Amino acid sequence: MFDQIYRKAVLTVANNKSVEGLVRKQAWGVAQRFVAGETIDTAIAAVQDLHKQGILGNLDLLGEFVDTPEKANEFAEQILALLNAAEGKGFPIYASIKLSSVGQGLTVNGEDLGLTNARRILRRAKALGGFINLDMEDHPRVDITLAQFRTLVGEFGHDTVGTVLQSYLYRSEADRDSLDDLKPNLRIVKGAYLEPATVAMPNKADVDAAYRKLVYAHLKAGNYCNVATHDESIIQDVKHFAIAHGIPKSQYEFQMLYGIRRDLQKSLADEGFTVRAYxxxxxxxxxxxxxxxAERPANVLFVVKGMLKG
Ligand code: FDA
Structure with missing residues (x-):
């Protein structure tokens, strides 16, 4: 319950325009712990650094809720530029996209622009032997994202495109079952958006239990699973589950966010697990x-201290 109240308070304050202005101006130094710079070159350098430590990268150009076709196309062009720039840099090409950033919900020439742009990006990624993951956004977008995922797997294959399920949504267990015929590459997360209790579990213990259930079901079905969490007890349980059920390390990987639990990322990589930082x-x-x-009270102090330092 505290988690919910805290998350709601931080996200509500963060939506205030004057707070945004202040944080943008004063907190860039702190933000760089979580964000690998503002350009393609800084992002590629971050992947190369991690690669030296045995950790793979998953590049994500930030941007959400694009409202015109021009901006959506421009965003897609920037992702294509990223893929082109990453070619031949010595690491596997792997990126995540939010369909809302490339035009999902805007109809152009009778087709959803998010789907049209995702196809352009996937065509290029496939030619480069790369992989694209479709991030999951807030709950009104789940239906369309899963439908577009189904279309794209049909066209490009499950080794070129994956998507995400959020364990806080009541619907995710049924969604996972319904995707099984695709043998999908899925990233399982707890969920990061402010969602009403009618669609998402308000209690953290329920979200954690649902998380384990989703990962176990996906592994048991023989599919590739991206276990995306910093939750050490879940990570331990997944390792034990895999051993108990004879699931090889090649069938799953651990994914974490850039700058968070770097110690854990390194120790898992040293143990021989595939680890990928977003x-x-x-x-x-x-x-x-x-x-x-909004995920962690200690981070607010971290930001305020950073802002005071200037
Ligand atoms: P939980 O929040 O329970 O945290 C467990 C522990 O991890 C904490 O006790 C703390 O030690 C550490 N921790 C977690 N968050 C931290 C932070 N911000 N700073 C410092 N420590 C922290 N969500 C979504 O809705 N759609 C998506 O597509 C994705 N994609 C995605 C990709 C990857 C690779 C990851 C790791 C996560 C996402 N998420 C996401 C975000 C996800 O839904 C969730 O909000 C965060 O991962 C935090 O949840 P945890 O599973 O880490 O557990």
């Missing part, structure tokens, strides 16, 4: 940064 970059870092702060 590396956000770009000038539009504020929304992402607010969600990370």
């Amino acid at each position: 590396i956000p970059y770009g000038p539009d870092w504020y929304g992402y940064f607010s969600r990370r702060i």
